[in-house]
Amino acid sequence: MEVKSWMMFKMLKQWFQDAFWKSSAGQESESRYSEVEFLKEYYIPDYILLADSEVKQGHAAPECPLIVFVNSRSGGQLGGEVLQTCRKLLNKNQVFDLVERKPETVLHQIFSNLEKHKQNGDNVSIEILRRLRIVVAGGDGTAGWIFRVVSELKLTKQPPIATLPLGTGNNIPFSFGWGKKNPGTDDQSVKALLEQVKCANEMQVDSWHIAMNMKDSGEGSVELPQSLHPVHRASRDVELNNEGYRTFHGGFWNYFSMGMDAQVSYAFHSERKQHPEKFKNQLANQRMYAKFTCVQGWFCSSFLHPSSRNIAQLANVKIMKNPGEWIDLHIPRSIRSIICLNLPSFSGGLNPWGSPSRKKLHSRDLTPPYVDDGLFEVVGFRDGWHGLILFAPNGHGTRLAQANGIRFEFHQGAANHAFMRVDGEPWKQPLPVAFDDTPVVIEISHSGQVSVLATTTCPSNSSTTPFTPRKSYKGSGDTEEILVEKKNA
Numbered sequence: 114m115e116v117k118s119w120m121m122f123k124m125l126k127q128w129f130q131d132a133f134w135k136s137s138a139g140q141e142s143e144s145r146y147s148e149v150e151f152l153k154e155y156y157i158p159d160y161i162l163l164a165d166s167e168v169k170q171g172h173a174a175p176e177c178p179l180i181v182f183v184n185s186r187s188g189g190q191l192g193g194e195v196l197q198t199c200r201k202l203l204n205k206n207q208v209f210d211l212v213e214r215k216p217e218t219v220l221h222q223i224f225s226n227l228e229k230h231k232q233n234g235d236n237v238s239i240e241i242l243r244r245l246r247i248v249v250a251g252g253d254g255t256a257g258w259i260f261r262v263v264s265e266l267k268l269t270k271q272p273p274i275a276t277l278p279l280g281t282g283n284n285i286p287f288s289f290g291w292g293k294k295n296p297g298t299d300d301q302s303v304k305a306l307l308e309q310v311k312c313a314n315e316m317q318v319d320s321w322h323i324a325m326n327m328k329d330s331g332e333g334s335v336e337l338p339q340s341l342h343p344v345h346r347a348s349r350d351v352e353l354n355n356e357g358y359r360t361f362h363g364g365f366w367n368y369f370s371m372g373m374d375a376q377v378s379y380a381f382h383s384e385r386k387q388h389p390e391k392f393k394n395q396l397a398n399q400r401m402y403a404k405f406t407c408v409q410g411w412f413c414s415s416f417l418h419p420s421s422r423n424i425a426q427l428a429n430v431k432i433m434k435n436p437g438e439w440i441d442l443h444i445p446r447s448i449r450s451i452i453c454l455n456l457p458s459f460s461g462g463l464n465p466w467g468s469p470s471r472k473k474l475h476s477r478d479l480t481p482p483y484v485d486d487g488l489f490e491v492v493g494f495r496d497g498w499h500g501l502i503l504f505a506p507n508g509h510g511t512r513l514a515q516a517n518g519i520r521f522e523f524h525q526g527a528a529n530h531a532f533m534r535v536d537g538e539p540w541k542q543p544l545p546v547a548f549d550d551t552p553v554v555i556e557i558s559h560s561g562q563v564s565v566l567a568t569t570t571c572p573s574n575s576s577t578t579p580f581t582p583r584k585s586y587k588g589s590g591d592t593e594e595i596l597v598e599k600k601n602a
Contacts, residue, residue, distance in 0.1 A: 155179045155203055155307060161226050161238060162206045168230055174240035177311040180223065180272075181208040182216055182259060184251030187279035189397075194298035195250050195279065202303060211255065216262045224266065245272040246566065248310055250296075252280020253367060253537035257340055260366050260563045264320055273315045275566040277306060281398040282537060284367050284458040288484075289316070290568030293462050313566035316578050317485045318366060319455055322560035323535065325361045327553045328545070337361060338538030364560060365535040368459055371521070372424060372450030374494070375532035379539040424451045424493065427527050427544070432491070433518030433558075442514055448493035452510070453519060453557060455489045457482065457572050464572075465492040467509030479515055483576040487559050488515045521555045 154176045160166035181203065183196040199208045209219050230238035249259040256276040263271055278286035283293045296306055323341065341363035381401060384391070391401065424430070425446050431439040444451070457464045466482055474480065482490055492510040523531070525545045533542050533555075545552055567573065 151304065152203065154311065155207075157204060157207045157241060158237065159204070159206055161230065161241065162204070162223060164222055164226070166226070168233070168235055172237050174237045174244070176244070178241045178245050179203065179207060179248055179307070179310065180220070180245065181248045182211050182219075182250070182255075183208065184211045184255045184279065186212055187251040187255060188295045191295050191298055192250065192279055195277075195296070195303065198298055198300060198303045202300065202307070211251065211258075216259055217265075220262060220266060224268065242270070246310060247272050247274045248277060248307075249274060250277040250279050253282060253285045254338070254340070255280070256285040257364075257366055257536040257538075260320070261340060261364055264364070264561065264563055271564045273313075273564040273566045275310045275313060280537065282461045284456065284460075284462065285536070287462045288367070288456040288458040288571065288573045289565055290571030309568060310566060313568055314578065316565050316567045316571075316573070316575050317562045318565050318573075319485055319487060319489070320560045320563050321365050321369070321453075321455060321489065322558050323361075323363045323365065323369065323555065324558075325553070325555045326358050327361070327543070328358065335540065335543060337540050338363075338535060340364060340535050340538060363535065365455070366563065367456045367536045368452050368454045369533070369535050369557060370450065370452040370459075371427075371531055371533045372448075372494075373496070373532075374450045374452070374460070375534040375539050378534050378537070379532050379541055382539055424448045426524070427531055428521040428523045431520045431522075432514050432516035433520075434514075434516055439518075439520065442491070442516075442519070444493060444513060445511065447495045448511065449496060450494040451513070452492045452494075453489050454492055456484055457574075465494070465510040466490040466512065467507055469509075469512070477512070479512070482515075482574065484573045485562060485578075486576050487517050489517075489519075489557075490515055491519065518556070518558045520557075523553045525552070 153173070155178060156175050157178045157180070158169060158172045160169050181199050183192055183199065185192040185196050188195075196208065196210055209216070227238045227242050231242060247259065247263065249256055256274075259274060263274065276286040276289060276291055277296060278292055279295055283291075283295075287293045291309075296302055325341065327335070341361045344360050344362050384401070385398075391397070423446060425444045425448065430442040430444060430451075432442045433439055452459060452465055454466055457466065459465050469477070469479060469481075480486065480488070482488075491513040493513050494510045523544050528544055529546065530544055531542050533540055542553065567578075
């Protein structure tokens, strides 16, 4: 009896083991099938990604072909983790680390391959050109970098760009519904983000060109952001092409600012460059930024900030509302920071322009702010206390104007330098000293549009894209408004 019981036990044990392994193998097989199906939706074959590759038959066009750029230095350790997960889930050759590869080189090669294979009748290349989307994971500066590169390619059809938040402020991702917080880096989180990218809607966004002329004081004298590059001549509207001048041009999509806010940002970035170990994650970065806001005197600017650095004392400012017609912009003498705003997000998701009521719009000859209307909003702030009003319902800064062009002509001897920034990238700009007839001129003008991907929760308003949630302008709308006179030239 004992022998039979023992044999029965062994048979049952073997049966359970076989059943377990079959179940595990089935789940593993199902998981592998699921990953393959996921990859097929986004997969771009190597012959399109690599140079001098032969066309390989048997590939089907993916539903949502992706090129992914990740700044591995963004978000502390998160950038590297996002990079690894994307390379694990996708073809590793369609995921690029911006620390290792420049997007100019990558995209030029990919689009050259696509055009070559398209001319040879490759249907997969034709469909990828039509469906291609770009993902960029990084801070606002990284997003602006990809925007600029794609714009300069002058493609017949621009691939729309999704911006995933890996920076400190994340104003650009927030403007299009991708949030402000750094994303998860595990497989499921990244899969969910890619699914969002596949379902996102296209939106056109205005691009703004910056032309800056300054005295040529030698290479390396000014550490400018990567969005500004030297050129041989200025834009057609800036007549400063004389010997001894240097002209730089670049662009922005979110904002250009000058004054105390840029000074705080410059101090933050300088510290991060010298001591990167202090900036390990988004929360630590935000705490450091708050610290520099106080240390730099943004809340005590009336005592610590010389009045000579107030915007009205630094420069003559002209705006253009109609082509070829420059008018002086009157700026109150108390304004210490000025922002040219294209998107409704600044300083971590705050909206300096706010939502003016219909009555206010009419009385000030303003229009509702859209990201594709060829206009930017010009806003001023006196100090940090003035900036805190943005946290109040319907709070906003001093609305100065709407324009499709602006020009800053800096006074001689007003100050040795001014702090400026574009899309989160700050720099310290030398200004003409007394008796120096070499002015610094900065001019901003409209420069086409770039295609972005937006979720249905994005706060940006489009004048043409129907899915965009429109804000109401029926209420009174304003908790504070400093009326500004606009004087003609």
